[in-house]
Amino acid sequence: MTQETDWQERYQIKDTPWDKGKPAPGLVDWLKKQTLDPETRVLVPGCGRGHDASAWATAGFKTTGLDLADLALSDARKRYKSVPNLAFLRGNFLDENPQEPFGLIFEHTLYCAIDPVRREDYARSLLNWLKPDGYFLAIHFIFPLNDEGPPFGGSREEIINRFKPNLKLIEDWKPSHFEGRKNEEWMFLWQRIS
Numbered sequence: 321m322t323q324e325t326d327w328q329e330r331y332q333i334k335d336t337p338w339d340k341g342k343p344a345p346g347l348v349d350w351l352k353k354q355t356l357d358p359e360t361r362v363l364v365p366g367c368g369r370g371h372d373a374s375a376w377a378t379a380g381f382k383t384t385g386l387d388l389a390d391l392a393l394s395d396a397r398k399r400y401k402s403v404p405n406l407a408f409l410r411g412n413f414l415d416e417n418p419q420e421p422f423g424l425i426f427e428h429t430l431y432c433a434i435d436p437v438r439r440e441d442y443a444r445s446l447l448n449w450l451k452p453d454g455y456f457l458a459i460h461f462i463f464p465l466n467d468e469g470p471p472f473g474g475s476r477e478e479i480i481n482r483f484k485p486n487l488k489l490i491e492d493w494k495p496s497h498f499e500g501r502k503n504e505e506w507m508f509l510w511q512r513i514s
């Protein structure tokens with residue numbers, strides 16, 4: 321049985337503890353030293369109110385934030401309306417296909433937020449949205465898997481085993497983190513190989 325979360329309702333009742341009102345510190349650090357092709361098109365699935373997507377666009381990348389929740393998207397569009405190269409789309413990362421796949425997917429607390437029984441669907445969907453040689457940059461929550469989420473947690477090993485059939489792990493590390501998330505965030509950079 322899957323555990324569906326009503327994300328629109330979470331935004332409606334303002335029960336959004338994951339939202340820190342700014343981009344993830346690990347992403348901010350990474351963007352300062354990245355050497356990507358400036359033409360890389362970026363997708364941020366589960367973008368919520370758009371803080372991370374806005375950081376990508378501000379760094380110069382054509383960026384699409386994707387989310388299921390209309391309320392999150394309307395907040396994102398309002399707050400970041402002056403940021404160029406940034407679009408917010410309503411869509412389901414697990415069930416839809418893009419018209420054109422992306423050169424990089426950045427994820428932050430989407431994988432840990434979806435029901436663990438759908439994690440293989442997530443790994444499959446990633447291949448629909450990502451170009452054959454594209455990058456997957458992720459900040460995952462690392463703590464014991466539980467069934468009381470979201471967030472549901474997971475381990476570094478589980479994540480590596482999940483994605484390694486189709487992606488090569490370039491690097492993984494402990495990033496700078498939001499207050500209160502010490503030892504909970506782990507960052508991974510992958511490149512698709514098949």
Ligand SMILES: C[S@@+](CC[C@H](N)C(=O)[O-])C[C@H]1O[C@@H](n2cnc3c(N)ncnc32)[C@H](O)[C@@H]1O
Binds near residue numbers: 413
């Ligand atoms: C825990 S929140 C994280 C939001 C954002 N990444 C952040 O850190 O502020 C998870 C987000 O993923 C969205 N979401 C959940 N399942 C999704 C799916 N299948 N496709 C697209 N978005 C999804 C939710 O609406 C919610 O905004």
